[in-house]
Amino acid sequence: MESDIATPVKGRPREFCVDKALAEALHVFWAKGYDGASMADLTEAMGITKPSLYAAFGNKEALFHKALDLYESEKLEYTRAALQQPTARRVAEYYLRGGVDVHASEGEPQGCMGLMSSLACSPEAESIKADVIRRRASSQRALVERFEKAKQDGDLPAHIDAEGLTSFLYAILQGITVQAGAGATRAELEKLVDTSLALWPSA
Amino acid sequence: MESDIATPVKGRPREFCVDKALAEALHVFWAKGYDGASMADLTEAMGITKPSLYAAFGNKEALFHKALDLYESEKLEYTRAALQQPTARRVAEYYLRGGVDVHASEGEPQGCMGLMSSLACSPEAESIKADVIRRRASSQRALVERFEKAKQDGDLPAHIDAEGLTSFLYAILQGITVQAGAGATRAELEKLVDTSLALWPSA
DNA sequence: CGCTTTCCATAACGAGCGGTATATAATGTA
DNA sequence: TACATTATATACCGCTCGTTATGGAAAGCG
Numbered sequence: 365m366e367s368d369i370a371t372p373v374k375g376r377p378r379e380f381c382v383d384k385a386l387a388e389a390l391h392v393f394w395a396k397g398y399d400g401a402s403m404a405d406l407t408e409a410m411g412i413t414k415p416s417l418y419a420a421f422g423n424k425e426a427l428f429h430k431a432l433d434l435y436e437s438e439k440l441e442y443t444r445a446a447l448q449q450p451t452a453r454r455v456a457e458y459y460l461r462g463g464v465d466v467h468a469s470e471g472e473p474q475g476c477m478g479l480m481s482s483l484a485c486s487p488e489a490e491s492i493k494a495d496v497i498r499r500r501a502s503s504q505r506a507l508v509e510r511f512e513k514a515k516q517d518g519d520l521p522a523h524i525d526a527e528g529l530t531s532f533l534y535a536i537l538q539g540i541t542v543q544a545g546a547g548a549t550r551a552e553l554e555k556l557v558d559t560s561l562a563l564w565p566s567a
Numbered sequence: 568m569e570s571d572i573a574t575p576v577k578g579r580p581r582e583f584c585v586d587k588a589l590a591e592a593l594h595v596f597w598a599k600g601y602d603g604a605s606m607a608d609l610t611e612a613m614g615i616t617k618p619s620l621y622a623a624f625g626n627k628e629a630l631f632h633k634a635l636d637l638y639e640s641e642k643l644e645y646t647r648a649a650l651q652q653p654t655a656r657r658v659a660e661y662y663l664r665g666g667v668d669v670h671a672s673e674g675e676p677q678g679c680m681g682l683m684s685s686l687a688c689s690p691e692a693e694s695i696k697a698d699v700i701r702r703r704a705s706s707q708r709a710l711v712e713r714f715e716k717a718k719q720d721g722d723l724p725a726h727i728d729a730e731g732l733t734s735f736l737y738a739i740l741q742g743i744t745v746q747a748g749a750g751a752t753r754a755e756l757e758k759l760v761d762t763s764l765a766l767w768p769s770a
Numbered sequence: 771c772g773c774t775t776t777c778c779a780t781a782a783c784g785a786g787c788g789g790t791a792t793a794t795a796a797t798g799t800a
Numbered sequence: 801t802a803c804a805t806t807a808t809a810t811a812c813c814g815c816t817c818g819t820t821a822t823g824g825a826a827a828g829c830g
Contacts, residue, residue, distance in 0.1 A: 375805040376806045377806085399603075403788060415789095415808070418789070419807070423789075483678070483745075485603030485683070486602070528759060528762035531758065532763055535739050535745075536735070538745045539734075539742050542738075546685060555728060556738060559732055559735045564766070577829080578777065579778080579825070580776085580777080581778090605817070616779060617819080617820090618777085618821095619777070619779095621819075626819075691818095
């Protein structure tokens with residue numbers, strides 16, 4: 365198979381940047397959710413017409429999955445960086461403060477794109493929901509392993525259940541995004557993080 | 568103004584029970600969310616036609632608010648009972664175990680009706696969202712006062728911030744409903760509750 | 771009985787949805 | 801210049817949505 369990079373195309377060149385358009389689509393999906401974002405909303409924000417969107421991205425569902433890829437690789441980068449922190453407590457702190465940064469930052473939509481889309485319930489959004497749940501499960505599995513290692517490292521008490529602690533940390537994170545979506549201020553969310561970390565088990 | 572109870576009406580009597588129909592509507596809204604529940608879904612489950620629904624309940628939005636009233640008075644009764652528990656820890660335990668009971672019970676929809684409706688994002692659901700947020704804020708205020716009292720009673724350390732602890736408890740509860748909606752088993756949720764209670768501050 | 775009132779059933783409304791057919795404009799190739 | 805190829809622009813499709821107008825059925829009242 366030949367190289368796909370910088371292949372000169374034959375027909376009329378497209379007049380918009382695909383990456384820019386996808387970033388705009390992400391912003392719309394993030395703010396309004398999968399069902400709430402209409403094709404009219406998307407095309408207006410992306411600055412293109414519907415046929416261009418369909419030619420470039422397939423359909424609304426395919427566009428959403430690509431937007432979700434972008435969301436994970438850019439906005440949820442902190443969840444991967446968190447795993448490399450030296451202690452379980454530092455992992456948790458990185459997770460929670462990163463969650464507040466991303467989901468309660470000014471100029472960005474409030475709340476979590478994955479969370480609101482996983483709760484969307486139009487009949488055609490079932491595959492969306494399944495996708496989000498699958499990604500979340502994969503992310504949670506990595507966290508369980510990280511906490512198992514922390515127990516071996518001795519920075520978590522041996523009696524702690526790694527799966528329970530992972531569910532616990534995710535619950536706090538989900539609470540942060542829910543409360544952010546409900547209009548909680550950044551100060552309130554930081555107080556929530558401080559309280560959670562104060563209760564975190566010591567070695 | 569005269570009494571409204573048992574007034575004999577003049578016209579043709581309705582052929583369905585309003586309370587029964589409302590309970591069915593609640594079930595549909597709970598399972599599918601405000602946007603996801605169509606009038607066709609509702610009328611089919613309620614066993615009535617659309618004109619009957621409009622005559623009895625007004626419109627879809629009014630029906631939802633009445634269903635939400637029923638949900639709060641029946642399904643969220645445990646949140647009021649929780650406040651009367653003798654210690655802060657018992658309050659928290661009542662809250663969390665009650666949350667698992669209601670939102671992960673077999674035969675009922677998985678997840679929290681208020682949470683999924685507060686994240687619904689159709690343009691006409693803005694007042695729904697505002698209503699849910701207002702009810703939640705009122706409920707949270709009562710919990711803050713309960714924890715302030717607990718500090719005076721001495722069953723919470725004085726250095727604990729009551730608002731932060733309330734946000735924390737609500738975050739766990741929201742995490743429970745999110746994870747229940749994503750298909751978590753009851754055993755997993757109970758492990759989450761056990762972990763959370765193990766970290767709860769001691770006096 | 772006729773009259774009024776209220777409810778039920780059918781069918782339709784306008785609006786918005788995701789998706790597309792058609793025609794035209796802009797490029798590379800020959 | 802002529803052709804093939806691809807992108808854009810406009811208008812439209814079938815469908816579902818929440819909501820309502822219309823006609824008939826069932827009750828109390830005189």
